[in-house]
Amino acid sequence: xxxxxxxxxxxxxxxxxxxxxxxxxxxxxxxxxxxxxxxxxxxxxxxxxxxxxxxxxxxxxxxxxxxxxxxxxxxxxxxxxxxxxxxxxxxxxxxxxxxxxxxxxxxxxxxxxxxxxxxxxxxxxxxxxxxxxxxxxxxxxxxxxxxxxxxxxxxxxxxxxxxxxxxxxxxxxxxxxxxxxxxxx
Numbered sequence: 001x002x003x004x005x006x007x008x009x010x011x012x013x014x015x016x017x018x019x020x021x022x023x024x025x026x027x028x029x030x031x032x033x034x035x036x037x038x039x040x041x042x043x044x045x046x047x048x049x050x051x052x053x054x055x056x057x058x059x060x061x062x063x064x065x066x067x068x069x070x071x072x073x074x075x076x077x078x079x080x081x082x083x084x085x086x087x088x089x090x091x092x093x094x095x096x097x098x099x100x101x102x103x104x105x106x107x108x109x110x111x112x113x114x115x116x117x118x119x120x121x122x123x124x125x126x127x128x129x130x131x132x133x134x135x136x137x138x139x140x141x142x143x144x145x146x147x148x149x150x151x152x153x154x155x156x157x158x159x160x161x162x163x164x165x166x167x168x169x170x171x172x173x174x175x176x177x178x179x180x181x182x183x184x185x
Contacts, residue, residue, distance in 0.1 A: 003082055007149050007180035014149045016156075016180050018082035023149065023156065058111045066115040069134035070123070077127045081147070084130055085183055088145070092137055092185070100139060102165070108139050109167045116168075125169075129158040132168045136160065137185075140167075144184050148177025156180075 003018045015024045076087050112135055116128065123131065126147075133145050144161045159174050160167040166174060 005147075005181045007178040009150050009178040012151060014151065014154075014178070014180060016081070016147065016149070018085070018181075019080055021080045023154065025151065025154070058114065062108075062111050063115065065138075066112065066131075066135050070116075070119070070131045072134055073123070073127045073131035076130070077124070081126070081181075084126070088130065088133055088183070091134065100141070105140055105162055105165060105167070108136060109165075112136070112168065126158040128168060129160050132160045133183075136162070136167060141185075143167075144182055146174075146179050146183075147181040148174060149180050150177050 005016045005018070007014050007016075012025045015026075016022075017024075072087075072091070076084055079087070112132055116122070116131075122128070129145050133143065136143050140162050142162050145158065146161060147156060147158045149156050155177075157169075157174065157177050159169040
């Protein structure tokens with residue numbers, strides 16, 4: 001896998017070097033493919049937890065699994081993106097995710113959102129996406145961690161998707177970003 005990724009955003013090429021965690025911009029094409037994929041207009045629908053109080057109490061094994069995933073993401077958040085992706089690859093051996101239906105994906109997404117909102121501070125998007133990847137991996141077969149960029153002003157953002165379902169963000173929040181990195185199983 002290459003350590004430099006590129007995306008087209010508002011008339012400029014934006015490059016991401018995973019080893020140095022640096023972005024750079026240029027106005028000319030440097031022989032990189034034009035990123036033309038658009039996200040499908042769907043998002044993971046959060047369950048209405050207010051209408052069913054037991055939904056506030058996810059199963060204990062999911063709470064424990066989330067706590068371990070959040071802790072692992074927190075401990076590697078100061079590492080480069082390349083090192084974080086290596087960590088994801090290394091930590092996912094031995095667990096074979098199963099294929100589940102859309103309703104089950106919605107359930108896991110709502111549990112993740114609920115548990116994430118119980119934290120004292122909201123984690124940065126990359127840390128949140130790494131924790132989400134570790135959390136969702138055993139339950140969802142088609143999981144992707146995406147990093148997108150946009151400018152002006154320059155911004156980068158990370159989120160998770162399963163097919164066309166956005167798991168840890170909303171469609172509106174990620175719509176303006178051009179995907180520069182796609183990490184799949």
